[in-house]
Amino acid sequence: MEDVSSGKLKKLRDFINMKFGIYIDDDKLLSMYKKKFSKLMEQFDYKDFSSFHRDIVFNKNSELVKELISTVTVNETYFFREKHQFDTLINYVLPELDRIRPSSESINILSAPCSTGEEVYSIAIYLLEEGNLIKKRNFLLLGIDIDSEAIRKAREGLYPERSLIKLPENIIKKYFRKEGNLYRISDFLRRSVNFRVVNVLDKYAMKRLGKFDVIFSRNLLIYFDERNRREALSIYYSILKDGGYLFLGHAERVPDDFTLFEKIKLGESYIYRKAEVKDG
Ligand SMILES: C[S@@+](CC[C@H](N)C(=O)[O-])C[C@H]1O[C@@H](n2cnc3c(N)ncnc32)[C@H](O)[C@@H]1O
Known part of the structure; x- marks a missing residue:
């Protein structure tokens, strides 16, 4: 295997940053990712880095690009990660949206990114446990992620015990079935949500998803650089309905000079509301 120069590695790093948003710093690139990339080259039988790089950039080998993303x-x-946000969603945000939206309209909730689906199913479980809102109107729950293997697992709904660590026993009993060492989410829950492979930075693909009342985007922007963070926030703004809400992870925030969202405290959570555009 050729010894790849740091210049070549940085070019691939910059492409990943531009295309998928994820930023890899120089230290991690040379200490971790150099090895990971050369393992990928071996796995896909590439002898030289240039053809490996070219096939990624020109999307000549979709399996390779999928593996690179993983x-x-x-x-x-x-x-139930950061459970207080689900409490805020169910006790404050959804009752308010239910009040202001026509009852014939569904309330649309997007989890971007959803990884292996736990966030989307957590929202579905919260809605079922609350019980009243779903009697009054339809809710549409969609999870998206750039990683097709994560989306496959989300659709499969089969989880290791560590994914359920924060769930109370009664919830596990009610919504899961044990299969060997794993836990299968109930078919009813699986059928009530949707998952798609989408890059949040692909603004056309994002717009095709439709408009949302609530977006959960937790633990994604921390992997992005400032430019892509702002780009993702602008895209969220454009697909949120007026008065819609944005939930970010605890280490993430909307920059102060980014006035498209206002920060509010509801219950135990700081969240963001799409700001009204003021005339004149
Ligand atoms: C740490 S998980 C967050 C999952 C969940 N939101 C949570 O907070 O537990 C981060 C996910 O972001 C996804 N991701 C990274 N870049 C993305 C992009 N450009 N578009 C969509 N998903 C992306 C990864 O595949 C990964 O599954």
């Missing part, structure tokens, strides 16, 4: 993404997630 290599550079962090899928860590679990049910």
Whole structure:
């Protein structure tokens, strides 16, 4: 295997940053990703870095691009992660949206990114446990992620015990079935949500998803650089309905000079509301 120069590695790093948003700093590039990329080259039988790089850039080998995406993404997630945000959603945000939206309209909730689906299913479980809102109107729950393997797992709904670590026993009993060492989410839950492979930075693909009342975008922007963070926030703004809400992860925030969202505290959570555009 050729010893790849740091210049060549940086070019691939910059492409990943531009295309998928994820930023890899120089230290990680040379200490971790150099090895990961050379393992990928071996796996796909590439002898030289230039053809490996070219096939990624020109999307000549879709399996390779999928594996590359799985290599550079962090899928860590679990049910009821930062539970206080689901409490805020169910106790404040959804009752308010239910009041102001015509009852014939569905309330659309997007989890971007959803990784292996735990966030989307957590919202569905919260809605079922609350019980009243779903009697009054339709809710549409959609999870998207750039990693097709994560989306496959989300659709499959089969989870290791560590994903359920924050779930109370009664919820596990009610919504899961044990299969060997794993837990299968109930078919009813699986059928009530949708998952798609989408890059949040692909603004055309994002717009094709439709308009949303609520977007959860937790633990994604931390992997982006400032430019892509702002780009993602602008895209969220454009697909949120007026008065819609944005939930970010605890280490993420909308920059102060980014006035398209206003920060509010509802219950125990700081969240963002799409700002009204003032005339004149
Ligand atoms: C740490 S998980 C977050 C999952 C969940 N929102 C949570 O907070 O538990 C980050 C996910 O972001 C996805 N991701 C990274 N870049 C993306 C992009 N440009 N578009 C869509 N998803 C992306 C990764 O594939 C990964 O599954």
